[in-house]
Amino acid sequence: MRKFMLVAVVLAASVLPVASSASAAGVSVVHLSAPVSGLRYDQKTVHAHAGKVEIIFLNRSAIKHNVNIESGEHELGHTRTVSRGTVKVTVTLKAGKYNYYCSVPGHEDAGMHGTLIVS
Numbered sequence: 001m002r003k004f005m006l007v008a009v010v011l012a013a014s015v016l017p018v019a020s021s022a023s024a025a026g027v028s029v030v031h032l033s034a035p036v037s038g039l040r041y042d043q044k045t046v047h048a049h050a051g052k053v054e055i056i057f058l059n060r061s062a063i064k065h066n067v068n069i070e071s072g073e074h075e076l077g078h079t080r081t082v083s084r085g086t087v088k089v090t091v092t093l094k095a096g097k098y099n100y101y102c103s104v105p106g107h108e109d110a111g112m113h114g115t116l117i118v119s
Contacts (some may be wrong), residue, residue, distance in 0.1 A: 034065045
């Protein structure tokens with residue numbers, strides 16, 4: 001009986017990682033961050049695959065920041081504005097170049113923007 005239980009536990013454990021990976025399949029994850037000081041993102045260019053893209057933004061600063069994704073003049077998604085925290089947004093994107101920026105007044109003009117390249 002113990003041998004049967006051990007085999008059952010091992011089989012169940014071997015299936016769990018596959019199930020959790022499968023639920024995340026097809027989603028590109030992009031990490032953006034803002035440093036403790038300055039009006040900028042740590043990354044000027046990031047890459048993702050076409051389809052669902054999850055953007056995880058870590059703001060290390062006490063200054064409030066966010067991430068907005070746009071194509072031309074069209075906003076496609078945005079995070080909440082936070083200080084010292086992590087927020088995320090998921091968007092569906094086709095192959096192409098997209099702009100990301102902080103919409104807090106003055107931040108984009110000060111250099112808080114970058115390019116997301118989707119292939």
